[in-house]
Amino acid sequence: SCLLWQQHRNINYEQTSIVSCFAEAFPVDDVDGNFVRTVKDCIFSKSIPTPLKGPLRLAAVSKEVVEETLDLDVVLTQSEDFLQFASGGKLMSGSVPLTHRYGGHQFGYWAGQLGDGRAHLLGQYLNRKGETWELQLKGSGKTPYSRSGDGRAVIRSSVREFLCSEAMHFLGVPTSRAASLIVSEEPVLRDQFYNGNVDTERGAVVLRVAKSWFRFGSLEILAKSGETDLLRKLLDFVIEEHFPSIVSDDPDKYLVFYSTVVNETAHLIGQWMSIGFAHGVCNTDNFSLLSITIDYGPFGFMEAYDPNFVPNSSDDEGRYRIGAQADVGLFNLQKLQEALNPVLTQKQQRAANMILKGFTGIYQMRIQQLFRGKLGLRDEDEEDGLLIALLLKMMEETKSDFTMTFRQLSEASQLQLHSRNVSQMWALYDLSQHVHFSDWLRMYLLRISRLKKSRSFNKKCVNPRYVLRNWMAELAIRKAEKNDFSQVAMLHRILASPFVTQTTAEDAGYASRPPRWSQRLKVSCSS
Template identity: 50%
Template sequence: MKILLCSTILCVVATSITCDTCDKWPKNYTHLVMDIIGRDTCPRLKRSLSEWQFSCSKLKQLPIDEIKENYVRGNVENAVFSEVSPVPLKTKLRLVSISRDALTDILDMDPEISDTEEFIQFIAGNKVLDSSTPLAHRYGGYQFGLWAYQLGDGRAVSLGEYVNSKGQHWELQLKGSGRTPYSRFGDGRAVLRSSVREFLCSEAMYYLGIPTSRAAALVVSEDPVVRDQFYKGYPKAERAAVVLRLAPSWFRFGSLEILTENGELATLKVLVDYIIQEYFPDLKDDKNKYVQMFSDIAYKSMDLAIHWDTVGFAHGVLNTDNMSLLGITIDYGPFGFVETYDPLFVPNSSDDEKRYALCKQLEIVRWNLEKLAHALSPLLNNDERSQILDVMNSLSSYSTQKRRQAFVRKLGLQQPEDSDDELITLLLQIMAETRADFTMTFRQFGEIDLTDITDKSKLDTLWSLEKLSGHRLFEDFIELYRNRVKKEKGLTEEVRKERILKFNPRYVLRNWMAQVAIERAEDNDFTEVQMLHEILKNPFTVQEEAEKRKFADPPPEWSLFLRVSCSS
């Protein structure tokens, strides 16, 4: 009783310091208190939506569409947002899964809140809180290299902003919540298969340590949604689903592009100044703030693409409207983790020209940054344009160094050298020519001593390395690798293996794993989705359930025929 009382007092004290104005959040120590006493006993975690509310919305300071009716139109002007509420689903709702960590650590919600009907209605978009300020964002973008004019949130509605007990700013968005002014030819809905994939992958990426949006919950209805999954003339009815996804901001390259392309330069300046104020506050008084903002975005974007590269992740649709201004992964569509290594791996069956292949992502990110620089150019003088060109010219050498560093770390090394490019290139060549598994090849380098690695009798259980060892240049690579390890001071075999196991996951969200979860979910069995979510929270740790399900074994043969597309 005393412990509970003290816990309550600590939480009340830590959260009682409030600010009179909504544009400033107090520095508090709530999260430290919760770590000390345990989150389950802390009243800061809300167990019902009646106790929880959005923070004051700053987004409404930005230009809002004057037309309040929700109908599709392609000529919204001088606006960043349109006011639009989610369109309610009409049939029985089921909760597919939640992210307990996202609810607890981001939204200050007790996971028990998901047991309530009001929570399910909230995720579906059927219940809009009084403190919510629903908005659909207007943006444009280059899709597959061509300017696509006005795009925007065609199937998503941002519910509002929340500043949590750690002082972190998050925006809540429902994906699949119905038609908006930006839906163009769509119905504003998302189907279960794509929603399961987004829910699982955004969470899996977070636990891999890759900057990403998050997913807090997923619901499915019986509302029919007609989709032609592969655009082959075979439409069929699927079930509508909604994901509650979270990000510090949903602004993207296309947020600025649409304003420049339409000559809405006053609105462009208002938006860019707002973005600097809110997301790059250290730059707000900098006379060179536009260049510095671009530089920050450019390097973070390149870092993100290198993160993807080092786990074999291909985004699938790296259009400019799918690139975040904060350098996080957003808009999960036809993504994929490469299995049998192929630098030209394309997860999106719609990408016939392989524009967004795995090996081209760094190049595409640079191309997209050129379009962002063009979008900013009306705000710049000649000297600033020259400085942005200097940033662009630095990206190639920057990414080469960062990528080298990342792959060297995957091999258990710590101090990159220029000569490491030869080592990395040779390994990837051998992997491609033997069709070795990307994830497990790197992982298995940490499961065997280098003294044993050329002894084929020691490779029986290391299936990907065994495949690699059949290449004529395998022993040449191993000799290079051994010599490189010897050059690094203090690098014992135990340290090398420990580093490899730390930085190379054993489990990633392979398409076949997601497909099994989707097929069971379509029969209202959500246990596979929930189990996968739990396993992918610890991708670097050997787990009994994952091994039982062969998540680190060679993929089943049927998975070779799986395809995904932009359809959602």
């Protein structure tokens, strides 16, 4: 482990120290420079961020991340130094910027070497709580892994990443965090929908933090390249740093690691589904070994309940539709198992096969648990699966809003439900138009009557009133592109308390029926 020096929270940036333990722990690419190339026999390449051009502006900042994770007074983010450090213009003391080499299966096919094409790992930071965090810039310029890209990110994707990673945290979903969003006047060319219409947008950089950025593809590239010693070295490092319950000299430690990742991935996808979140690009290079949500691209929160909801306009075949996320998770875990095979005995490989077969059962158990909670059911009943399935089927056929249907079910009193008095609740009213609504409601009320304790909802972590709907993000982006970041700040504040009814959010219509124009919105991989 790395021991990092740090001071109290009102430190000066020049005194802030982060280190890159990775440069010491692993062989680093022996070729310097940011030019694109095939990289072998290493985990990282050294790569210096390219400073953004033109005047810089702090568009958004997460006070919680800055103060509680990075030990800085949020006032310091208003300084020119912070603008430079958080956008790649300057390096903090001890920082050796690295870019990570990884591969991945994209849309079901092995894509070979991928890597950090526009992200720079600044190093690791130990905060006053004893937590180690990895600091990364996204949109900070070309790297050896940029392929045909320019290494930049634009305002629209950066606003979405900043808002969504923070929103997911407050929804209780494991995720990377965003400390700040800095925008520039630097022109960036993008063909947003890959239709030949190239527009000039503006560059932006997000300062992201996570416990680790290692992903399934981190191991895949080493297995595919036959770099077994390095594969074992990386696995040992990840286990030692992030899986303290695994004994380092256990001969089955890689198998225990795999079992843990299978279990935690099932739980993560279950949480996505429970809030109607579709990642959009569930490639193996976007799945974290620590089972946190990373790499926010063309994601979307489902509005009308639809298992075939596809947030990514680039996903023509609907491979990553919301209803297929568990199947894709199973596929990705199979690819992870294949990456581990070189360091497993034949007996361990057979055991890994059995572990993988348990994924579906773990996922289904977690889904049942989460959706029982969404219905306020504290205990288990053998008919709960049918109750949940019928509800979702009715929601699908009536196109009822996912978030607000569950929220309004939890807000409606049992007296209102008994009397079918839901006309003032727009999402529940839509659901009530189904021919079987009364039958389902009788089942639900009967189920509630059998509870040992009355229906109960954990209002801090079940059934949010506000999620980052695409139309909400779009309005904030349109203003941000005109240098008005007020709506980004407002959304950030609101989404930090997604379970609490807020006057500002209600006035903005964030819990109302989505505007019709929102149905025409598209999000692509281009950013």
